[in-house]
Amino acid sequence: MTRAPDGKAAGFALLLVVAGSAWAQAAAPAADGALTALIRWAPLIGQGFVLNVLISVIAMAVGTLLGLFLGLGQVAPSRWVARPAVAATQFFRNAPWLVLLFYCIFILPFRITLFGTTVDVPNWLRATAGLTLPVMANVSEIVRGAVQSVPSGQWEGAASLALSRRKTLWLVILPQCLKRMLPPWMNLYAILLMSTPLASIVGVEEALTMTRNALGAERRSELLIPFYGALLVAFFCACWPIALATRRLEAYAARERTG
């Protein structure tokens, strides 16, 4: 029942590429086929795709760490901690990702001198910082929601065992939250991975940039659809397993709650 739509999704993706290639063949009998051209450029575009994955993994890891603290800050009893945490979360959650990206690319230093050694900060790393900010804010909201969804009885129980607030959080509340946080967290990762082509606008040499460069070098308009189609399929292949696993986990969590 739940598997049927997934099969359809994969079928649709395949159809896209086949249709794209067929369209290209029909449009251009000249030169070599779209598939040959695609194979020629695949290593370069694949190299770009590795960068997409790398950017998303780093942004997710750092964003999750920062977001965890920011989320806990949101539910902190002290106003002086909670208010700035809420403000930062809301600010970065409601800012367009592309604007944050531009901001980081043009504001962060491209070269850092630490203890006499000069290190170049590559473009993609600054773009990663730009994507980390919205991830942080979204993780912060996920953490806040999960912590607040734990029944208050758990807090009271922990208090009766004379656990400090910190111990209650780390030993009682957060382990229970983990299961609830995992599906939205994975969802966020899939969205992040799909957003990494935004970095092409600021000149990062990721898969979309490489695809455009390949198209610019080939200068054959009939390649446009198959090349972008292949890119679509590559992202689909990376994101679909995550979506599948997320649904499994959600179903599992639902059973746990009801059963």
Place this chain on the structure above:
Amino acid sequence: MTSRTTRRWAIAGALAACLGLAAPLPAAAQQAGDTLSRIMREGVLKVGVRADYRPWGFRNPAGEFVGMEIEMAKDVAATLGVRPEFVPVVAANRMQFLAQGQIDLMIATMSDTAERRRVVGIVHPNYYSSGFNVLLPKQVTTTDWNALRGRQLCAIQGAWYNRPATERYGVEILAFTGIAEVETALRQRRCVGWLYDDNLIAVMLASGQWSDFHMPLPSQSDTPWGLAVRLDDLDKPWGRFMSGMVAHWHRSGKLLAWEKEAGIAESAFLRRMHEALKDHIQ
């Protein structure tokens, strides 16, 4: 009690880190010293080039940069005895990258305009020149630009000629980010013609892939292209050195040779410059 305080400090620290990440840091401390000697010291020349503008600057399937402007950059590096490092730029970020100091030289199909001279140091003499024209289907035979008033033309976003064409001849621009997208739109007849660089239209027509198209209108606004250094480098050794490089390329005919290698029809500008600067002693 102490754990509570530590936790607070931890959270405050994390917050400060987050905010610090977003706080406007001073834009790249400009290297106060002389750029030329820094390049020599570091042994690397960072050049901003196009990666999507065949045949001037583009990539081959191995990912290497190739094209006429890449040859120019390689020659600069070879003259200095340093390694060239290519940074891909687009029209929208090339001047920022240079001003920030991410690159020390920009050879990126940029035409030399008064507004741009206020932002970056455009080196003279100019190394190239081109005008704009329209690639039209053969059914359209007009030789008068005014016949295109109110008609829709496809073009590349950010191209310098989009504005003069709109202002002078009242054409409407349908702008795309890449060449492949424009070609597709033109083939799908979403616009009458393609407003583009006249040399490039000549390259396209010579390729045989555009046999249903021609270029019946006279070219407009022949505009020189300039390579650029940072504004404060223009009258320093680095800017003066680059001026010498360009003059030498004109004199030796290297630019003409690179243009030919790239498959571009010989431009009148390069011929004229070569004639003016070539060695008078045979």
